[in-house]
Amino acid sequence: MSIEAPERPVQEHFPTPDEYAGLLSKRTRRAWVVQMFLLLMLTIAVLGLSILLFTIIDDSFGNVATVNQVEPEEGVVLAGLDPATTSFGDLGKDELVTALQAGINRNVGRRLEREQRFYEDRLVFEPQASWDELCASDDPAPGCTSSARDAGNVSLLVQEQVIEPDIIAVSGMVESLLNPAAFEEEVARDFAVNPEKYPDYTFDQVRFQWRAWFSWSFITSPASATPEIAGIRTAVLGSIWLVAVTVLFAVPVGVGAAVYLEEFAKPTRLNDLIQTNINNLAGVPSIIYGMLGLAVLVRALEPITSGSLFGTGAPNGRTVLAAGLTLGLLTLPVVIISSQEALRAVPGSLRQAGMGLGATKWQTVRSQVLPVAIPGILTGTILAVARAIGETAPLILVGAASFITQSPSGPFSQFTALPIQIFQWTSLPQPEWQHLAAAASLTLLLLLLILNGAAVILRNKYSRRIT
Amino acid sequence: MQPAGARSAGHTRERRELTRPMALKLGAVDNMKEQLKKRRRPGERVIIGSLFFAGAISIAVTVGILWELGKESLLFFTDEVVSVGQFFTSTVWQPQAENFGIWPLILGTMLITVIALFVAVPIGLASAIYLSEYASPRVRGFFKPLLEVLVGIPTVVFGFFAITFVTPILRDIFGTSVVGFFNVLSAGIVVGLLIVPLISSLAEDAMSAVPSSLRQAAYGLGASKLEVSLRVVVPAALSGIAAGIVIGMSRAVGETMVVTLAAGASPRNFNLGSDSVFGYILSPFEAAQTMTGYIAITASGDISYDTIDYNSIFAIGLTLFVITLGLNSLSRRIVKRFRQEYD
Amino acid sequence: MTSDTQREAVVAIPTDNGAPADNPVAAEHDDVDRTYEHDVNGVIRTSDMDVFYGDFRAVGNVSLSFAFNEITALIGPSGCGKSTVLRSLNRMNDLIPSARVDGEVFYHGEDIYDPEVDPVEIRRRIGMVFQKPNPFPKSIYDNVAWGVKINGFKGRKEAMDEVVEQALTEAALWDEVKDKLNDSGLSLSGGQQQRLCIARAIAIQPDVVLMDEPCSALDPIATLRIEELMIKLKQHYSIIIVTHNMQQAARVSDKTAFFNVELDATGQRTGYLVEYSPTDELFTRPRVQQTEDYITGRFG
């Protein structure tokens, strides 16, 4: 038995079932196209990132074409040894000093010795009498007081002064690995086509070798005007000092402000103003903070930031302290806002429980609320600090020195920093510097990776302890 | 004498000694007022005072910024070299010749910002829509951290990337005679890449705040996923998305390192009457200095205090500050309106 | 402040505003060294108390007196302001920025809202157990010890151990947790957590314990244990409990206050006290029709 469905009135303008099916497949097709477009856009973003990382790694390693003034084997000969049995890298300090003595003229040697002596107990280039006189004068040379050079240092000197390598062409990592011959042909062609570019060498003198721009010695060598031996020790130490000052300032102040605003501030006009103001500060471009640092910390507070008020320090306010505080001010709103978020995530029931037991507000906040919020605060703070490490523009403003070889030794030192070094090297025209900039960028990115990893680990560790 | 209990109709309270099981006992009742009296807690007052002070430092920072930018700008304009009128109308910026018209710098900033938005808005929005509406948790878990990596990369590294990768490619594509070594296109593209994650994460937040009941309602009417995403979710999240774009714009305007490295250090001085608008004034292939670029370049030399150059960077800084502040408050206002729609 | 709805609550229990000068009970027991002279007025007494959240008057005209070493239950429909009243008894309302209390709340005859009075001291003497168990994310031991410590306990470790043990024993939790005192308080079951919160509250030797629906998140067995616990505790503490469960109120409490909520002239939902009587009377012979409707489930 079947029941007739009551006939519905035919509706005009509506698609028939067949038409609807066709329409649906058309809609599905269109949806597929759009979805692919969306995915494509996302892929482009990720591709951009990949290419960026690839460029940096590709430029951090690769074959170079070098011309040496003196071949390393000859250096071994200068040291009095047989190049057939000994390679340059095996030379000890004494042999390196011998090679240096043989390879440079006496005046250069004296200058080097005055900068830093070779041995604690004897002199190599300077006669004893004039050395004593020099050290007794009002303005003794740095070598009079500093400790002796180590083997690595002397080795760098021999490379810089005797071997004098000159990189004449560079290539990227991938090309070097996949098709090293192409690079050699290109250099050969360049020698043939533009001989005027190479007046001092012949193609026979060119050596092709693999070079890791990013290497341990790159990280530990001081800055240099010669790209072949330039390193980033000064810059890395400068960045570490900066971060120390930044953290010491921004973390206590930022967390304190967040605790005040979240836990104690009554909704008064003043407190609202502080909150709005912090939100606004978070959007101020970093270069403006640099100008604030320049005008206030470097200039107006020069007696403090240069250390002259304390009887020590730098000739002007362009010091680690001024720059670190500038970065601290810049990081402050970010630290405050992320700490506030962490505090807001702590359930109110904990506060009620604490105060219900007759604890004061502060007791409750200190022993119940803060411990729960710490992982969040820590994560936010580390991310903020990571951002500060990469900041360049404010450091330019507060006058990070572009070229210093002296490592910073305290808050009143002049300094340079890793991003500044990258900026300087990137803006130089010779390709060697670009590769150094790549290697320095790689260092910076690895540093940030470590920090972010630390943030994740700390967060996990803490959150496990609490529950 | 009637006992108290009589009043409570047969519920005379039996008097019981209050024994406390433990050592801590309450004091006698007769001096209750004394016992309840407010304690002085000087330690806590100091702590809360310092916490307030920490919060108030941010006010000092703002006052410091306004004061210094204002003071030095005032010196700049009272120096007789340039008037406020010239500053805001002249289209030539030539500090050597004492020509201080801000328009060439604003032009540079605007060109780069516009190019950056052309790159970042489609990529950022499409990524956000894909991630929030389409991506499976696994796909999301793959792409999302990658975008976050992009946020963490320092801008100077982006600058390096612009110079060593994007500029050479552009010069290969369009020819070295067309594209200068320093050009706004390269800078704009890379700034765009830099703000993609910002725009996409803000847009994603806005879309995930759209109540799922709205989505279900649309599905219930026979809409496809695409129609739900584009016709329901995106319009509902539009003001949040717009706020994100404005924030991205503000970031682009304030970005320094990429533009300093890639766009060059020559202000694009122009003459509206005689210069070709598309061939020169708005050309993406030529160099142009931005406001931030000028500040950075001028300050990176050993700049001496109280010179017109020194003062000029503060006048530029003030302009920059006002522009970014305006953009940021605009975005906040948009967001506020957005909130009201769903509360 | 629209207190136009001046309703009269039916109160079968006096809230004596007069001076308790000739308190017969106190006179009879002169030998007891800790007598409460304000006995008749109860440990806590409110007088014409109104509580506002911003401009919204959540409860109005509450005059109640809570007796010593008894359990007083507050019942009434949802939203009638029971929690609000409870929170105003130990100034927990201070934590809500918009909250304001008008009228007076006396504790041993002292107005706790007097500007001279320290709210921290009030909360130490008038402890609170919340509707949802809220142990600290710390060890069971620390959950109990913390409140004692911050209130200036000077004993050594062994003394503290004893305090913790006693409090947990009193809260009928000791046997279940004595082997895992260092486990997190959050690792306990809901009922255990609630008893931990009670242990924590009584460890600091309060005078009064306020409980806001302490059993609402618990199963019947756990509820029963807490009820037994309350009856045991009333030897030492005055207890005020909010409950939605009328059997519970009938089972454990000595006196019951019934609140209701009504739209007032300005359209606000303001709660008010309807009836306050000894529990057995309120549940058997309610004096007000509204009460009868509510307890018989004929509520509108």
Ligand SMILES: Nc1ncnc2c1ncn2[C@@H]1O[C@H](COP(=O)(O)OP(=O)(O)OP(=O)(O)O)[C@@H](O)[C@H]1O
């Ligand atoms: N923090 C607050 N801010 C504003 N209004 C509030 C707040 N807490 C409670 N209220 C309002 O006060 C009135 C009474 O609330 P209260 O929580 O005291 O009710 P209750 O009787 O405990 O209800 P329930 O039985 O559901 O717990 C309600 O109208 C509520 O909306």
Ligand SMILES: [Mg+2]
């Ligand atoms: Mg309640």
